[in-house]
Amino acid sequence: MNAKFHPPLGLSGLESPLSEMEMMVQESTHRFAREVLRPAGTQLDRLSADEMVAVDSPLWEVLEKAKDLGLSLTAMADMDPVERMRLLAIASEELAWGDVGLAGAILVNHFPVMYSLLAGNLAMAEYCEGKRGCWAITEPDHGSDMLDASASLQASGGAYGRPNCVARIDGDKVVINGQKSAWVSGAITAEVCALFCHADIDGQVQPGMAIIVPLDLPGVSRGKPLDKMGMRGLNQGELYFDNVEVPVEHLLAGPETYQKLAYDMLSEANPHVALLFVGLARAAYEHALEYAHERKQGGVPIIQHQNVRYRLFHMFRKVEAARALVRRVMEFNATAPSPALHGSTAAKITATQTAFEVASEALQMFGGNGLTREYPMEKLLRDARAGLIADGCNEVLALKGGALLFNPELL
Template sequence: MSNYIDLPMSGLEGPLTEMEQAVQDMCHRFAVEEIRPIAVKVDEMSAQEAVAADSPVWNMLKKSKELGLSISAMMELEPNERSRLMLIACEELAWGDVGLAGMILVNQMPALYSALAGRMDMVEYCDGKLGCWGITEPDHGSDMLDPVNANVADNGKYGRANCIARIEGDKVIINGQKSAWVSGSMTAEVCALYCHVEQNGEIKPGVTVIVPLNAQGVTRGKPLDKVGFRGLNQGELYFDNVELPIEHMIIGPEDYAHQVYETLAEANVHVGNMAVGIARAAYEHALEYAHERIAGGQVIIKHQTVKYRLFHMFRKIECARAMVRRAGEYNATAPSAALQGSIAAKVTATQTAFEVASDALQIFGGNGVTKEYPMEKLLRDARASMIADGCNEFLALKGGSLLINPDLVN
């Protein structure tokens, strides 16, 4: 008698609701039919070719709107229901390809961050438009995630910002640049721009502005050529006296630090969730291959070392998914999001993705390092996830600073 259980896509998680199951099935089908067929092609294109007019990415983005995962639609749901649906959906999309899944997710960010700011008018303005999130700068990478200077080195200074806004009457005027790591910048129509602000001659964090990228004074650099997440275009944005109505500023200086906190709490959970998709894809490829590949006179899954390796891959994925979903549920239902929980989920899941992808490649042996098989690409994607939305080392420091009880220290 066999004790084998064919687990569902969500592994050991409890039963999904009827809506959750429908969304999972829809997104899995989209990953199979739309994402995976073009993922390898896009991965092999140059960065410029991947965003050219004839790139298959454009058609994929157009079809992704049929998934019905707009922020306006999601905001009609209860917070925890909304959080679970988005995590279930995006894990399936990332299982198809994390770069292209990232494209679908980042398009929602201007609307999502407008919703976090309580600006439903700007949610309506952004919904249906391709979007991006601009925060990192050439001289300030993960530093931009620390507007309260909690992680600044002893006797250190972050230095002058590269992108600065100033408020003049009923207008906001933006000058400077954002770095080449602005996700979706080459295809976006609107940007959720997080930048410093100049007030009374002082430059400080900051404001959040919804910037239409066809506004006068906005230009784009060239797309970034990188190791992983190649389906997710990234590139510089430049602002030369870009003048917008003050209504496009969704967060002012007094609330900026809180907005960055809430934004990172949201974004880190999603990056961790997509890393679970990478890990699951690598594990499933390795599990299937281990049932087919013969070495030592038998299929390799019967070898003790392969069974041992596959079990620990399975264990790590289940732990990472549980942590991501747990952090998402807490943040959706608690009075205030716990950023340390989001960071823990992101760091755990991305580290898991890298370890699982590496082990999966080892099971493939020599075949794993060839482009005939998906393993080397999954390893590249997993490695890139450990830097996305804040490198894991910086995030760990930031998470640690959130554990300090101010009532117990000077």
């Protein structure tokens, strides 16, 4: 077939022309993903949870090297919003193409800065910049319902019950007591925490407070690292707070502004997580495409079988569609007066569902080889499955998004 029927595509497929800065960011993060994240991700995936965070683990070197990528949110704060959005989108996809768990670990390091900027607390953003971070919101008795600060999804006649972590203001301090669940991303490696919890106001517990908490304070302790099926490069674990005292200046939101920050936080976090799974889906597709040209069945490379081409095409279109939606949502949120949370949840659900479908189809194309650790597919499928639950399980996020479509004035 003539080469003119094979138009060359860049790293991220049907991408509009990149600026010089975008090309530089894409090339540097892709190289880092290929040379650092892929080999480290494979190695870490085969370690126990304790070994993965041990002092001699390669995880620490990866997190340290990631600082050299220059992805500083405070440095980008004065950039044009769309330009900043595109740079972060390009970088996140490339990192996740390398390893989605480690890309998640790098992303969550920036969450305390990200949420401080969303809250307008520049002092806390500067304080957190350069420190390893984590985000603590879900609790042992309250999983994804902690994302529902307005209780719009609460069952009729039901109640979410008493929270596991509560903070109160005492003079010039915020005092924190309780526990966050084992799903705190970055909990074991973090130096600072973006904590979202309930507030105790004159004995009345209500949503909520958001606080930047240094994790070396008296009263802070950590549980064991979570041993899990997928995204093993992203360490997660419990955080405990026993009369932890934080200066009131560390407060990002109190009860009067908590719901808005929680809305803005989820609107920002969901698309960033979606980007990671676009990267994973692309990696799975590219592995399958390469393998289809190498593997022979029936005397020819399997790419010459019509059914294989058909399946590869549908993988290609799903990756492109997911990327397009995520980028569209991020650009809208970057330029609109208020972000569209239902758009953000649509992006996260679409990208993670796409990653799972593409990884599953890619593994099937590898046949028995796909089930072995000699090939990357079984890991990619485990990682993709985790995405359907990470950052809010897709079912709850869909209910949250659906609630935002309801307009009682039209009834």
